[in-house]
Amino acid sequence: MAGREPGTAYPSLALPEPGQQDDLLLFQQWLETAIPMAGRFGMQRLYWQDATLLCDVYLAPNLNDKGTGFGGSLMAQSTLLGWCWTTLWLRARGFRRDVVIAEATQRFLAPVTADYRLSCRAAEPEEPTRFAAQLDAHGKGRIKLVQQIHVDDRLCFEAIGDYAARPVGRRT
Template identity: 55%
Template sequence: MREIGIPHPRLPLPPVGEGDDPAAFLAWLGEAIPMVARLGIREMRRDGDTLEWSLALEPSLNDKGTGFGGALAAQTTLLGWCWTTLWLRRYGYDRDVVVAEAGQRFLAPVTGDYRMVCIPEADAGGERLAERLERRGKGRIALMQQLWCGDTLCLEARGDYAVLPAR
């Protein structure tokens, strides 16, 4: 049971270069952030610099029978946090990540199960983050998220994620 003001234990870092087991990471995430269990995340995949979730719409339904904007915005923010956290873990950094700024643009209603994709805003975003971490011990990365319902782009989001200095 989580307690206010008490940090959740971190998931041990995988060996550098081996990556994370997506199922183990999602299980830990559900314990660390209790609302995750109610978001409808069915699967998480990583391919290079792309992180993708497959989600069920039902947990995020609004009164109109479509996706609730607040839930979708929370999911885009969390997806960016996961991208940054998993990137850090891949390179052996044991750091905290916080969202510094986030915004969304809703383009079409979400009418069925959907997928969310997250990528760095700049082609060399990960490399620049690594340089900042090495030089200053902290850094920031801009990420973009898209929500697709079938072939329809329903939401575009952008967030800046700050990597805090080591404790």
């Protein structure tokens, strides 16, 4: 949908069949069209490892003037991966919801000096169960997620974000 106007939502991707997982390659292709900036981050394939969503990322498109990872890119990518985690989790359970970041904090722990791995998981093991209960009771809810960036085994960046899911098209 090249040239869509601000305020015009991009068409949703069809939900997976009940009991089926999303095709992550198809989801990522949709994502990079629906959120054009996503295609410019150098994010490689999305993949799950247990309940953690991972993505390997090239450093080159995210360089700052010092030759390390630009903080703004790292923050945007962590927010995006949290949005993906939440959206994919909802889709796997048959929920079509609008997902937004409600609150986030970030810590920069070490310079990002090479291609890196970005990960996202629930902040606590009980978060998904609590989130599901909110959705069942109210049709909306919030979940706290942790995103991290590692270069090899070194933790360089950590973000904690609250993601809200609400009925599609609702502004509050």
